[in-house]
Amino acid sequence: xxxxxxxxxxxxxxxxxxxxxxxxxxxxxxxxxxxxxxxxxxxxxxxxxxxxxxxxxxxxxxxxxxxxxxxxxxxxxxxxxxxxxxxxxxxxxxxxxxxxxxxxxxxxxxxxxxxxxxxxxxxxxxxxxxxxxxxxxxxxxxxxxxxxxxxxxxxxxxxxxxxxxxxxxxxxxxxxxxxxxxxxxxxxxxxxxxxxxxxxxxxxxxxxxxxxxxx
Amino acid sequence: xxxxxxxxxxxxxxxxxxxxxxxxxxxxxxxxxxxxxxxxxxxxxxxxxxxxxxxxxxxxxxxxxxxxxxxxxxxxxxxxxxxxxxxxxxxxxxxxxxxxxxxxxxxxxxxxxxxxxxxxxxxxxxxxxxxxxxxxxxxxxxxxxxxxxxxxxxxxxxxxxxxxxxxxxxxxxxxxxxxxxxxxxxxxxxxxxxxxxxxxxxxxxxxxxxxxxxxxxxxxxxxxxxxxxxxxxxxxxxxxxxxxxxxxxxxxxxxxxxxxxxxxxxxxxxxxxxxxxxxxxx
Numbered sequence: 001x002x003x004x005x006x007x008x009x010x011x012x013x014x015x016x017x018x019x020x021x022x023x024x025x026x027x028x029x030x031x032x033x034x035x036x037x038x039x040x041x042x043x044x045x046x047x048x049x050x051x052x053x054x055x056x057x058x059x060x061x062x063x064x065x066x067x068x069x070x071x072x073x074x075x076x077x078x079x080x081x082x083x084x085x086x087x088x089x090x091x092x093x094x095x096x097x098x099x100x101x102x103x104x105x106x107x108x109x110x111x112x113x114x115x116x117x118x119x120x121x122x123x124x125x126x127x128x129x130x131x132x133x134x135x136x137x138x139x140x141x142x143x144x145x146x147x148x149x150x151x152x153x154x155x156x157x158x159x160x161x162x163x164x165x166x167x168x169x170x171x172x173x174x175x176x177x178x179x180x181x182x183x184x185x186x187x188x189x190x191x192x193x194x195x196x197x198x199x200x201x202x203x204x205x206x207x208x209x210x211x212x213x214x215x
Numbered sequence: 216x217x218x219x220x221x222x223x224x225x226x227x228x229x230x231x232x233x234x235x236x237x238x239x240x241x242x243x244x245x246x247x248x249x250x251x252x253x254x255x256x257x258x259x260x261x262x263x264x265x266x267x268x269x270x271x272x273x274x275x276x277x278x279x280x281x282x283x284x285x286x287x288x289x290x291x292x293x294x295x296x297x298x299x300x301x302x303x304x305x306x307x308x309x310x311x312x313x314x315x316x317x318x319x320x321x322x323x324x325x326x327x328x329x330x331x332x333x334x335x336x337x338x339x340x341x342x343x344x345x346x347x348x349x350x351x352x353x354x355x356x357x358x359x360x361x362x363x364x365x366x367x368x369x370x371x372x373x374x375x376x377x378x379x380x381x382x383x384x385x386x387x388x389x390x391x392x393x394x395x396x397x398x399x400x401x402x403x404x405x406x407x408x409x410x411x412x413x414x415x416x417x418x419x420x421x422x423x424x425x426x427x428x429x430x431x432x433x434x435x436x437x438x439x440x441x442x443x444x445x446x447x448x449x450x451x452x453x454x455x456x457x458x459x460x461x462x463x464x465x466x467x468x469x470x471x472x473x474x475x476x477x478x479x480x481x482x483x484x485x486x487x488x489x490x491x492x493x494x495x496x497x
Contacts, residue, residue, distance in 0.1 A: 034362070038362065039366075040355075041356075041363075041366075041367060042367050044355040045351060045355060045356055045367055048352035048354070048356075049352050052320065052352065096327070097324070097327050107328060110288060111288045111325070111328075114287070114288040115288065115289060115292045117289065118289040122242055122246075122472070123239055125476075126242060126476055129479055129480050130234060130238060130480070133484075134483060134484055135487070135488075136487070144480065144484075147480070148477055151473045151477055152477070154447060154469070155470045156258040156259065156447070156450075156470050157257070157471075157474065158470065160257040160259060173427075173431045174431060177428050177432075178435050181428070181429065181431075182432060
């Protein structure tokens with residue numbers, strides 16, 4: 001078989017057949033089509049599980065290389081990453097949350113550190129509000145007023161003492177927000193259908209690693 | 216005082232560095248003080264939370280509900296309290312059967328360590344009244360849950376065969392599910408496609424504050440019957456179900472921090488206009 005057939009045509013054929021099959025399975029209630037669709041879904045879930053393993057292999061390969069070569073400025077952090085990953089994986093596999101090391105690391109290191117990083121957003125958002133929400137032009141003024149109304153609605157105290165904030169914020173959410181978001185959602189759906197059609201017609205080759213120039 | 220020195224003094228004592236320090240200290244104080252000594256500030260129930268509560272209350276004994284816990288640990292501070300009260304409301308309802316489903320790898324750990332210990336099961340028996348499917352990866356997993364769950368889901372989160380549980384045997388397709396309740400960074404779009412369009416399944420859920428506006432799109436169209444707006448929505452549901460928890464205790468801090476944010480915006484504008492006035496005079 002030619003190189004082009006193996007690299008381009010065969011993957012393209014598989015994608016087109018599977019896409020048509022899954023669309024048919026969704027819309028047509030025929031038992032044997034549904035059965036094959038079911039097998040494909042199970043296969044996809046198995047592939048998803050393998051992807052997690054692939055991620056581990058890629059991480060070990062990348063960071064193990066840095067440790068092995070003693071890459072300046074990197075090998076130490078790669079070593080820490082590999083050590084913590086191994087400890088979490090092994091202790092988790094041994095006894096999940098009944099394993100004291102895993103339970104300790106999960107409850108006292110992993111979750112607090114993730115939440116701390118997420119909480120830093122509060123500082124960034126407040127700094128950004130300080131610098132960005134200014135009455136410097138009509139759009140920025142409208143933006144600032146809307147932001148303050150929504151903040152007033154989200155703060156129980158302000159909502160209670162400034163009752164007008166609730167209907168104002170509801171109006172913002174239900175009219176301008178919904179109107180503009182629906183337009184965007186419909187545009188996105190149109191774009192998604194276009195990509196599906198291109199895929200079905202064999203015009204979308206990016207997912208099999210072929211760029212426009214290579215076509 | 217020379218004119219040059221006077222200009223330097225008047226220029227602004229509020230440099231960006233100082234402003235950053237003041238903002239940070241303000242956040243720290245206004246977040247920690249209300250958490251340590253709650254003031255008990257008033258909390259109003261929003262329309263979408265009331266709709267959520269009323270919809271869940273329509274569940275009858277024997278109904279099967281799929282509860283999706285789809286959050287990572289970063290969002291647990293925001294979405295943990297809504298998850299606990301969402302599940303508690305379900306466990307409070309006699310006869311309602313719950314299938315817990317977690318399509319994110321981090322979700323089972325959070326469920327086991329942080330959510331499950333906070334729940335009162337109200338006598339519900341595992342396998343009969345509720346089951347935990349645990350983590351199943353892949354985008355097609357929701358489609359499988361809707362159309363042919365017994366093909367893909369063979370074991371529960373604890374490694375036991377699902378076929379031994381009466382609840383799982385009663386659930387054959389999405390048609391057997393009365394309601395989907397989600398807790399995710401989104402609007403439950405996959406459930407609308409795979410469950411609601413085919414079987415008209417009722418969908419309600421909780422989402423992060425940043426996605427609340429997106430959910431309103433589907434709430435106003437009637438596809439979502441109720442929405443909890445992040446921690447705030449969780450606190451409101453705690454109040455409605457008379458089940459005070461982490462959500463309500465965080466509401467005072469929510470109020471003070473939003474007030475601080477508004478003050479920061481006002482102060483930023485005052486500084487901006489005074490700077491413009493100074494520059495205009497010069």
